Amino acid sequence: MDSHGPAFRGVIARESLKGGEKLLALVHGLLRWYSKGKAKFQKVERRWTLPNGATLTFEQLGDSRSQDKLQGGDYSFLLVDDCGLVDQKLVRRVTTNLRTTAPGVHPQLVVTLNPGDRYSAAWAPLVRVRVRGDLTPVTSPDWSGQRWIIAHSSIFDNTSLTRDQREAYIRLLKADAYGRPHLEAQQIEGSWDASGGGLFSGIDLAPARLPDPTPGGSGAHLWNGQLPRPLPGAEVFLAMDWGGTVPTWCGLFWLVPQTLVIDGVRIAPDSLVLLDEVHTAMTLPSGELDPERSTGLATTREVAVMVGAMVRRWGVLMALIPLRNRVLDAAAFAQTGSSQGSIGEELGRAGLVMTPSPKGDRVSGFNLIAERFHRCNSGAPGLYAATGCRYYWTSLLAVSPHPTRQGDCTGPDHALDATAYLCRALAGGVGMTSGPRWR
Template identity: 25%
Template sequence: MADTSPRTIQLSAWQRKVAGLVQSVDELNTLVLAGGRGGGKSILLIWLIGYFALISGESLNAVLIRRDLAGLSKLEDLLFQQIPTLMPGSKYFKAKRQWKLSNDGTLRLIHMDAGDAFNKIQGEDLSHIFWDELGQEADPQVVLRARSSMRTTDPTVVPKFIATANPLGPGSWWIRDYLVTKAMPNRIFTCEFFGAQPAVWIKSTLRDNPYLSNPDQYEKELRASCFGDESKIAAEVLGEWGQVTAGFFGSCLSIERSMLPRDFQIPWYPDKTGSFTEKTKAHWCWIGGDWGTASPACVVLMCQIQEPMMVGERHIARGSWVCVDEEYVCSIQPDGSKEWNRGDRSLTAPQFVERVKKLYMRNGFTDWVIPHRRVIMDSAVTAQLGFGGHSDPVTLSTEFKKYGWQVTGSPKSSRAVGWQLMKSLLWQAGSDEPGLFISERCESLWATLPYCISDDRNPEDMEKAAPDHSADAVRYVLTAANQGQHSYRQSQRSGAHPLMWGKEEKPRRYSGGVRTFKPMPIR
């Protein structure tokens, strides 16, 4: 029979160090235990709950939140082992998931599902919020709303927010951007994101947990579960937050293979008279876009390479795609940092069109020269929002058109197929096969792609709550080009745009010799 008798937690050296920091710095508002798996973070969280329950007395009104019910049940069992030992006489009301402590303090366990945690605590004065696996929350707004209830009438109690987090969760992008990159680990700093409060994040790995019976075997199991993805191993085993090849795109995404310098320019191609014009430059360009105000709005300028070329040490094969530039509209933090998964609610259609126009102009286009059939946005822009008459339906695309910018809705296609195409191109970057390259100017792609993760229910698709707005814009273009429905019509092929998919062109002579243009099919 299993031993169910209460046991006092024995802290490891790492856990004692963190506990000492919490005990010595009373004004500390936020503590995030952010590291790899198996480091003892959840056990330390349970110890801290007991510690604050003892010192806060009747002023303790705390909640313990976790998104998944199975994880919350495990924490519930751990509390059953600790609280009766620390505070005999405490009672647990299982139906309410609430502890009534012997010193009149209160602790509730909340299963946070579908963003409803705030509804369960709204209007209450919370002295402490304990959050296990903070990285499961893809939207930080949920966390901020819960924190808005942190207040107490006891001047001797400082409200605390204490959480655990692992890299690579749905919310790892905002934990990294708002916390991890703002200060070194173990160093207290003023966190603007959490209301300019004193905060600290602390890293741990499985090697900080001496109570693992066989740490070497556990590490082998962790590495095996990563399927050889070195960046995922670095995140889960070593607790690293800075790996750019982790997440949904795995080892397909590589700075060494795919990143192009900021000064990359769209190649010029001639028309059949040998002239280089703005229209021929735009002929192989596409625009992918994703509209939003609650979520970010963005457009990505892309071009397809028609002749092999070298950029630095990178070989770009014919037929490759390059994300040249972008316009990304999102919220801005007080320190000027971009909030990659939160939109700008003040954004309007004319403002967005004006920003897109600036994107065109800084890349050498003085007009809306890229044909609207190759300006691909989320199909929601063509959804009818109201009735303005048969010839003038009320849609976002017609709203954009009022200000001179015409767009086309993205084609119907499986998301998973589009992502697989994008993965293949990223993997082929730098080889003799067509690849996908991304300029340094596309900051949102480099900032968000590493933090897009697989959907647990459909691993072939991306988690829809991930910061996928720029990735969606690229996918729309690749999907449209792959379907071949957005090329120029037959009536245009004898007109002003001679370089199109069709017959092989005759050799043309240039000062550098004779070259043959063999038009590439859209891949």
């Protein structure tokens, strides 16, 4: 700021202006001290101008409308404070404005965030690359090869707090965590090892993650003697959400008939275990999945072939899976989804006969999922998924609470919706039939 003069055009952004009032006052005091009282502050624009011409503006970044206000500007510095409250897509769009033609000026992006916030999960893969104290720059393929310096901290690094203040604050955080160790680790220790936020940020998802049982997989030996091969068809369930322009997803679930212990996790009878999946999501150059974009190439016949191959991997004959165990979004049976009658009919003609999902609102299905997650490793029927189901875990941690509809979500919800269809069906959802309407 001091050396770049007018070439420094900085922005500090937060999800809400009201939530940033304390930060605004802090920056105001620092700049007045730094400039010996010569910095000018324009209250309406929330912009400071230093004697050398450098500017720093305080802006909101909470939705597409606020993002549009920043679009088209040329900035040399962007700080997004409490970034876990901001949709990462908005951050990515705003960073396209980090550009300058001034010689010697290299635009910089700085983000601060806490684990467990609404959008924190999107940052977790990057944050976990470095451990506390390791400030070695890391190159992120997901950010076009940009280099990041990751600095972990916790409440114990806040030197402005006295010991008594810190202990009082910790007591408040523990009360808020309500005895949930993973939330205490997030809020007090700044741990990113627990669930990283999103719709299920209040639930410890660690017990729900099971070793990959796929033959030849790294965790297959942990399932020896406990996972029958072939799987009995009556215990196998298929749950699908048809995507079209967004990814289609289908999961193969096993309804566990008796108690299992896998890698120290006790799985109760009637638990659902996601063993395998197929999807049409796009793979990024970094090798990571884009849970919101489809390749757009898979036809109903190709999806049916993919699902059939998945079923055969587990030694199951499709004909032995009861129709009531195959659940597809009821909307896929609407006559508007296909030139051949409906998506459901096309899949059926391709050999993948499915049953329309039960009627019910999304929130009730998500509540059933949350209940099963809560019961993992507790002796009651839970919901588990193998780590090899990459799309499931990527999208599960990327969905976020809806800003206005309580209990609903935004983001890549395709695997989540399909799982909700199945949970509602097992709970006796209204609308289940013995087979598709067109048969």
